[in-house]
Amino acid sequence: MPFIPHTEEEVRAMLDAIGESSMEALFDEIPAELRSEGLNRVPPGASEMQVGQEIRQRAAADGQPVCFMGAGAYEHHIPAAVWELTTRGEFYSAYTPYQAEASQGTLQVVYEFQTMMAHLTGMDASNASMYDGASALAEAALMAVRANRKAKSKRILIPESVHPVYRRVVETIVRNQGLELDSLAVDPEGGHVDPAALPEDPGTFAGLVIPQPNYFGVLEEVDALTDWAHAHGGLVIGQVNPTAMAVLTPPGEWGTEGADIACGEGQPLGAPLSSGGPYFGFMTCKQSHVRQLPGRIVGGTIDADERRGYTLTLQAREQHIRRSKATSNICTNQGLLATAATIYLSLMGPDGLERVATASHANTRKLAEALTAIDGVEKVFDRPCFHEVALRTEVPADRLLDALAAEGILGGVALGEDYPELGDAFLVCATEVRTEDQIRAYADAVARILPTLRD
Amino acid sequence: MSNIPADRKYTKSHEWVKTNDDGTLTIGITEHAQELLGDMVFIEVPEEGGTLNAGEDCAVVESVKAASDVYAPVGGEVVEANEGLADSPETVNQDPYGEGWLFRVKPEGEPQDLMDPDAYQALVDSESH
Numbered sequence: 001m002p003f004i005p006h007t008e009e010e011v012r013a014m015l016d017a018i019g020e021s022s023m024e025a026l027f028d029e030i031p032a033e034l035r036s037e038g039l040n041r042v043p044p045g046a047s048e049m050q051v052g053q054e055i056r057q058r059a060a061a062d063g064q065p066v067c068f069m070g071a072g073a074y075e076h077h078i079p080a081a082v083w084e085l086t087t088r089g090e091f092y093s094a095y096t097p098y099q100a101e102a103s104q105g106t107l108q109v110v111y112e113f114q115t116m117m118a119h120l121t122g123m124d125a126s127n128a129s130m131y132d133g134a135s136a137l138a139e140a141a142l143m144a145v146r147a148n149r150k151a152k153s154k155r156i157l158i159p160e161s162v163h164p165v166y167r168r169v170v171e172t173i174v175r176n177q178g179l180e181l182d183s184l185a186v187d188p189e190g191g192h193v194d195p196a197a198l199p200e201d202p203g204t205f206a207g208l209v210i211p212q213p214n215y216f217g218v219l220e221e222v223d224a225l226t227d228w229a230h231a232h233g234g235l236v237i238g239q240v241n242p243t244a245m246a247v248l249t250p251p252g253e254w255g256t257e258g259a260d261i262a263c264g265e266g267q268p269l270g271a272p273l274s275s276g277g278p279y280f281g282f283m284t285c286k287q288s289h290v291r292q293l294p295g296r297i298v299g300g301t302i303d304a305d306e307r308r309g310y311t312l313t314l315q316a317r318e319q320h321i322r323r324s325k326a327t328s329n330i331c332t333n334q335g336l337l338a339t340a341a342t343i344y345l346s347l348m349g350p351d352g353l354e355r356v357a358t359a360s361h362a363n364t365r366k367l368a369e370a371l372t373a374i375d376g377v378e379k380v381f382d383r384p385c386f387h388e389v390a391l392r393t394e395v396p397a398d399r400l401l402d403a404l405a406a407e408g409i410l411g412g413v414a415l416g417e418d419y420p421e422l423g424d425a426f427l428v429c430a431t432e433v434r435t436e437d438q439i440r441a442y443a444d445a446v447a448r449i450l451p452t453l454r455d
Numbered sequence: 456m457s458n459i460p461a462d463r464k465y466t467k468s469h470e471w472v473k474t475n476d477d478g479t480l481t482i483g484i485t486e487h488a489q490e491l492l493g494d495m496v497f498i499e500v501p502e503e504g505g506t507l508n509a510g511e512d513c514a515v516v517e518s519v520k521a522a523s524d525v526y527a528p529v530g531g532e533v534v535e536a537n538e539g540l541a542d543s544p545e546t547v548n549q550d551p552y553g554e555g556w557l558f559r560v561k562p563e564g565e566p567q568d569l570m571d572p573d574a575y576q577a578l579v580d581s582e583s584h
Contacts, residue, residue: 152505291499316515322522325522
């Protein structure tokens with residue numbers, strides 16, 4: 001059965017109406033070299049059973065590697081109830097519903113999500129989620145430019161300790177909107193932005209991005225950086241790991257006045273690792289900036305019968321009210337992931353999330369200790385880390401990681417491509433799901449493989 | 456019938472412009488405009504010390520029904536803005552010609568295309584038919 005709903009008669013009628021003899025003639029104008037040859041490499045159709053068998057075989061070929069990779073996406077335990085509940089028919093949609101107020105249950109979930117994210121980041125207000133951590137940072141940069149009316153600047157300072165992919169996404173999204181992105185150098189010893197090395201006269205800027213922890217897992221001196229940015233008339237964007245927020249000072253409490261905007265990748269809160277997602281971003285802010293916050297916001301209210309109700313609010317920010325003045329084109333594509341995060345957080349509770357954070361930190365320390373005990377492996381930076389650490393080897397890092405992968409160990413992410421100055425460095429991460437045995441097996445494998453790679 | 460004070464001039468986009476003794480101009484929205492928009496929920500006024508171009512959208516009045524831009528009837532420096540409206544937007548509904556003023560500018564040049572009260576009355580009448 002064809003999935004294109006036009007019958008041959010309908011196609012004929014449309015071609016007649018525009019005076020074309022055939023589809024081929026209609027597309028005649030497109031140069032031959034730009035046209036597809038057709039789907040020549042797609043094999044002939046197979047039954048559902050055959051396809052299922054084929055896919056299972058291919059999945060099995062991936063094996064069940066033990067993951068010590070982080071770099072923005074983290075393997076955490078997800079209670080079975082999270083996706084059991086999230087995929088119920090009542091929740092199973094990516095979007096906030098049209099005629100939103102008729103779906104009070106969905107709005108309440110979003111409201112609870114916002115409350116949790118605001119609390120986690122120490123902020124006053126949250127939106128209903130973003131696409132992912134990288135695009136949330138781009139939206140935060142745009143928001144800082146709008147919100148900082150005093151600075152009248154489109155300049156954003158982004159340290160090189162921000163995730164390289166995030167920096168590229170921000171560049172892609174904001175470059176055609178006149179924003180100027182200036183980077184801040186990373187201290188080679190600490191792997192952080194050294195407040196003492198900040199320029200005395202940085203010029204006018206709309207906002208400073210502060211990652212916590214940063215891409216290297218290193219903790220930044222958030223208080224000093226926040227106060228420095230505010231002293232020079234810039235707003236502060238905290239780009240944070242949500243799990244870390246259970247144990248670290250949230251952006252809302254950084255420095256004397258707190259950060260102005262917080263954002264980050266929500267994947268660690270209940271979304272499984274998968275290549276390319278779907279993940280989701282979060283974004284929160286101080287009350288004074290809420291009218292510059294992009295995306296949907298659900299508010300709590302009292303209906304005519306004095307009952308608690310939920311409604312979309314502050315919609316003048318959104319594209320369906322004043323298209324040309326909208327803060328963003330973001331809607332709620334990631335509503336399902338935000339629902340999962342809400343259920344994850346409600347099951348974990350503040351104590352549970354704190355245990356996840358401290359266990360991940362402890363495991364990463366154990367891993368770093370076990371690996372740096374091996375001759376030829378050392379830490380790249382000397383500052384404290386959360387649940388990720390940069391290590392350097394005396395052999396090519398990518399060859400070491402390849403050899404580990406061959407043994408079913410995803411040993412980390414090589415840093416050489418983005419930070420050639422760091423040499424043969426790679427990022428490792430051990431969350432709460434890694435066992436002592438897995439950590440020991442990893443260290444044993446490195447100790448065994450390293451000498452074979454020395455020339 | 457809307458109240459249209461005789462001591463000021465008006466724009467087609469329903470702003471009022473009053474000349475002060477020191478030569479500055481105070482700008483707000485008319486009673487007719489606030490009636491059309493309904494209950495105000497948020498007012499964004501321009502930044503004090505900023506410079507406006509004539510015709511520039513420089514303030515936002517947001518009501519339960521709509522969000523509308525307010526246009527600068529004349530270019531110049533914003534010498535004062537009614538910041539208090541952020542906390543009490545309803546003032547624009549209650550007293551659009553007095554306490555509900557939006558901002559004051561030191562004009563550069565003469566405002567163009569302003570209407571006297573009679574002409575504005577005619578505009579309001581034509582819109583209500």
